[in-house]
Amino acid sequence: MTPQKKILVIGATGYVGSHLVPNLLALGYQVVASSRSIETLKHHSWYSHPNITLAEVDLKDEGNLYDLLEGVSEVFYLVHGMASGPDFYQYELNMARHVSNQIAKSQVSRLIYLGATQPNNVTSTHLAARKVTGNILRDCGKQVIELRASIIIGSGSAAFEVMRDIVSHLPVITTPVWVRSKSSPIALYTMVGYLTKLIEVPIEGSPVFDVSGPEVMSYEDQMRRFARIINKRIFIIKIPLLTPKISSMWLTLVTTVPKSIASALIDGLRYDLLPSGKDISTLIPVPQLGFEKAVESALSNECDVVKNDIWGFDPDAIARWHRNYGYYPKHAGFTVETDATAESLWSNIQKVGGDEGYFFGNWLWRIRAYMDAAIGGNALNKRRPQRISLQAGDYIDSWKVIHCVPNEHLSLLFGMKAPGLGRLEFTVINLGETRLVDIRAWWHPAGFRGLLYWFVMMPAHIFIFKGMAFALAKKSGAKKTLPSHHT
Template identity: 90%
Template sequence: MTPSKKILVIGATGYVGSHLVPNLLALGYQVIATSRSLETLKHHAWHSHPHATLAEVDLMDEGDLSSILESVSEVFYLVHGMASGSDFYQHELNMARHVSNQVAKSNVSRLIYLGATQPSNVCSTHLAARKVTGNILRDCGKQVIELRAGIIIGSGSAAFEVMRDIVSHLPVITTPVWVRSKSSPVALDTMIGYLTKLIELPIEGSPIFDVSGPEIISYEDQMRRFARIINKRIFIVKMPLLTPKISSMWLTLVTTVPKPIASSLIDGLMYDLLPTGKDISTLIPEPQLGFEQAVESALSNESDVVKNDIWGFDPDAIARWHRNYGYYPKHAGFTVETDASAEALWTSIQKVGGDEGYFFGNWLWKIRAYMDAAIGGNALKKRRPQRQSLQTGDYIDSWKVIQCAPNKHLSLLFGMKAPGLGRLEFTVKDLGETRLLDIRAWWHPAGFSGLLYWFAMMPAHLFIFKGMAFALAKSSGAKKTLPSRHT
């Protein structure tokens, strides 16, 4: 292994990419990690590693990548467009085409692409996009090694999180008939092992390999076996009338997986995701983990959800995390565009809580505080630091400051008693002549009760956050404030 070898990871903040990068760094490689958001990259613990370089890259902008590709020997292409909604197919192809064109003009020797298992005779937009993406990348004229995988068992994998949420949240599970579809799930650790070993392995041409685990299991059996692991008794009732559209809406209610990802996921899970070509294990004898072992490994790393900069590596947040909490957070908030200065907005934001209250709807906040006190909480206790400015670690009533970036961002750890873990964020983004002010709650529900709590609070959240945003802007001297049209 060449210690100075430089590796580019496109999609470093995704599920696989965020686990691959630290492994590459541990092996001594220099890594260029890209994402559409530099701030998102900085949330990961490895962002400050001396051999890590962070680069903000939006592949849809079709910008010049020559400076990033300079002296790069291998590229990992780990992006997909499932979160972009109904037009994700063209979105994925456009990104792949841009990268392919840029790599063709570079000195890159090998591109490694993680695609999806391709069953025969299926009509899945998601799976088709993955296949065509591989074809487009091979047009770059460089060596392209494609790995095709089905379900990956690991904390953060959409398919795994859907299964975990369904089992954890519901005692009686009504499912569409696609739960009978079979796959050969592979452990995340095994997948990372394959990817890292492909960097140095001598291979000719641009082959396609399947990645599979040691067992072929239906999605229904995976749910039953997962339930046994967490000591949960479940009943599964299959509903033939649950169409893909209805199924995606249903998943949005009972899981925390974002709707666009859930819809794309169902598109693929309706079919048997079984390997049809040469398995990568014939080339790389990576240790295989059975389903139960893979799940236990995933659950043992669940606290990694809060061991990052988003939660400020706060010990209270880490201690309160439970493996049955939803991995993906629910969120609700409101954004306004205002001419108030960032400094004025920040001065107002720091007055939150205590005798000043919460800018808007204080009677609702008081009702919630009394509800908390009735079950033993301390929300009625007024707390604020003596100084005007806030710092990480400060307490504001039942909240705790876990992130504090002056004029930009304040994050408060939810301290009331409720089924789950949450935070409240105030974010200011400077657009030049105007500022975006966003007030948003994030919630990782604890089982079905956590979901019920979230949906019960949703009307109040939407009402309060809108009022808070306008009131905060007004108190900051704004002459003009409008709902934001920015996305």
């Protein structure tokens, strides 16, 4: 191994990239981790490692990547555009062209791209985008190694999380006939192993490899076996009339996976996603995990969801996390743009709770506190620190401060009794002449009850957070406050 090698990971905050980066660091490589947001990179435990460089890069901008690629020998391309909405196909292709053009002018010797299994006669926009992205990247003139995988079993993998949510949230599952489609799911542990070893393995040309697990199984079989792992009985009823479009609308209600990603993903799950080309395992021997062991491995690391800077590495949040909680959080909030100063806004944010109340709708907050007290909660207890300024570890009524950056951000751990884990955030972003103020709740639901709780509370959340944002700005001396389109 050559420890001095410099590796660029494009998509370092994704579910594969965030596990690949610490592996590369452990092997002694210099790693450049890129994301659209430096703050998102800082949420990971490895962000302060001495061998890492954090880079904020938005690939939709046609900016020069020369500084990012300087000294880099290998690049991992692990991004997709499904979260960008229905126009993600062109978005993905534009990103790939930009990266391909920039790498062509660099000293990079090898690009490793994680794509998707390609069945015949595909009409799935998601799978088509993955294929064309690989073709575009190969135009860079460098060596490009493409790995094509179907379903990856790991926390954060959209296909895995959709399955987990469906099984965890519903006792009776109505599904379209695509649940009979087959794939060969692979453990995240194995996938990261292949990617890591590809840095040093000598390979000729720009080959495409299939990456698969040790078993071929239907999506229905995966759901049934997952249910047995978590000791849950499920009943599956297949309904032919459930089209992909109807399925994606239905999934919005039962899964925590973002709607745009779930919709694009469902379109691809209609097909048998089976390997048909050269198997990477013939070149690189990496231990394979069966389905049950892959799932157990994913679930054993579940508390990593809250072992990060977003939750302030708070021990209460970590202790309360349960592996049956939704991986992706639901969220609701409201953002305004105001001319109130950041200092004035922050001064008032720190007064939240206690006798001051919550800026708006205090009677609703009071009703919720009584509801909590009725089932044994302590939300009626008024608590605040003696000092004016807040810091991590302080208690405000039933909330706990888990993250606090003066004039910028306050995050409170939800302390009332409810089926799930949540937090309330106040964020101030300075735009120069004006400030953005965002008040937002984040919620990891505990099964069906947790989802039901979220949707029941949704109207109140929308009403309250809008009122809170305007009231906070007014209390902070704002002369002008408008709803923001920067949400």
